Amino acid sequence: MSKYEALTGDQAVATAMRQINPDVVAAYPITPQTETVEFFAEYVANGEVTTDFICVESEHSAMSACVGASAAGARVMTATSSQGLALMWEIVYIAASYRCPIVMSLVNRALSGPINIHCDHSDVMGARDSGWIILFSENNQEAYDNVIQAVRIAEHPDVLLPVMVCQDGFITSHSMERVEVYDDADVKAFVGIYRPERSLLDVDSPMTYGALHFYDYYYESKRQQAEAMEHARRVIPEVTEEFNRKFNRNYGLFEAYRLDDADVAVVVANSTAGTAKIVVDSLRAQGLKVGLLKPRVFRPFPAKELAEALRHLKAIAVMDRSIAFGYLNGAGPLFIELTAALALHGVHVPIADYVFGLGGRDIKPSEIESVYRDMLRVAETGRVERLVTPLSVRE
């Protein structure tokens, strides 16, 4: 039997980790992820898990220990934020290239500088080409659910890639919400036992990880990685479908909220999508045909599916919580990728980008409503007045 608990986002992730009971967790504290590892350390100390918990001296070491443990055949998890992810950088890429199915909770926080501890998506967006599968979570329940699914996605023999599960720093990580916590046995049955095909500790078949690949083999290795991401396109919906059936959820590659008959829509990830739903409901009550698309799977990027879901609209606003510097007037990465996807699949809907919430700046329903009002005007005129808008920045 599942039960409802009041949990912070960090606590929800720690709860999933307790139920998964990974073989190894190596982590270093960083705000706002720290709570996850603190709660988990308590489970280790209390004997509620049998995990080997490795206290390391930095995030670079945390991910290094994770890679070593994963290569040795262990089920491995970790958590980080912002500068922690930045410090892990080289090993983040190595984890993906060695095909280590590590699951990492990434509590999104702005990258320095200026130094800041609050939410934006500059950390994850910097890692978007690192070869990790990336999942977004709107709320604590989704963070919990995504972490459980991430284990199965990562360890699928056709995938074997690391997965990062994102949620918004402080906004969800430190807010208490009602979370349906499934029965321990059900979660354990869902994630199953990890049986790696190869392991460094298998003394009967000695092997090497991390050998030099020159121009003769480097590209072939990368070609395999690209293929694994393509396999993930098939595996993620399979795992999600099984999860939905077992735990009575309704996840997909993304969530389409009142989108089917909408004229205009906002595309926004993580917690802001929750706020946007309230705005959608209030505008719908006024008879305005507005909807929302909330990306869940960001890597692999579901370009075709997104294009089909947005094809019928008259105007689209992307809301980006980070800047892709030097691309276009301070536009964000979600806008870049979505406009490319739409163009590629022949969807020619007027589109604009709104960059918001950097460094944890609050985003109010009234501001999201102003984005919808802009788009309703664009839907009428068919013309985008301003391609990229920095939302609520003081002049």
Added chain:
Amino acid sequence: MAKLKGWREIPIGGAIVEAGNAVEYKTGGWRAFRPVFGQAQCIHCFQCWLFCPDSSILVDAENEKMVGFDLEHCKGCGICASVCPVNAKVIRQAGEQLSRDDPRLCIRMIEEGKAK
């Protein structure tokens, strides 16, 4: 040279799953300096064999003798010459700089392409 394999044919994650296959990778061509063995001086202490990072010291295990170098794999790093206790004990004049190819040395390093 063996035919290079396609991306579907190699183990994933860049792993090497056959133990000991480094012997197939001939690294002798990397060498700038070649070690030359002075049989007369050698005391067969096996320090060079112990330290060689490329397992390129050839030994006669039965008779416990150092017999020479595997030049197909030796990269010419010179660690063997550095750790050789015979090399260390070569008597020199006050202030004399010993060249790496001095005939008194047990393991000499000769620049590739130059005569011994």
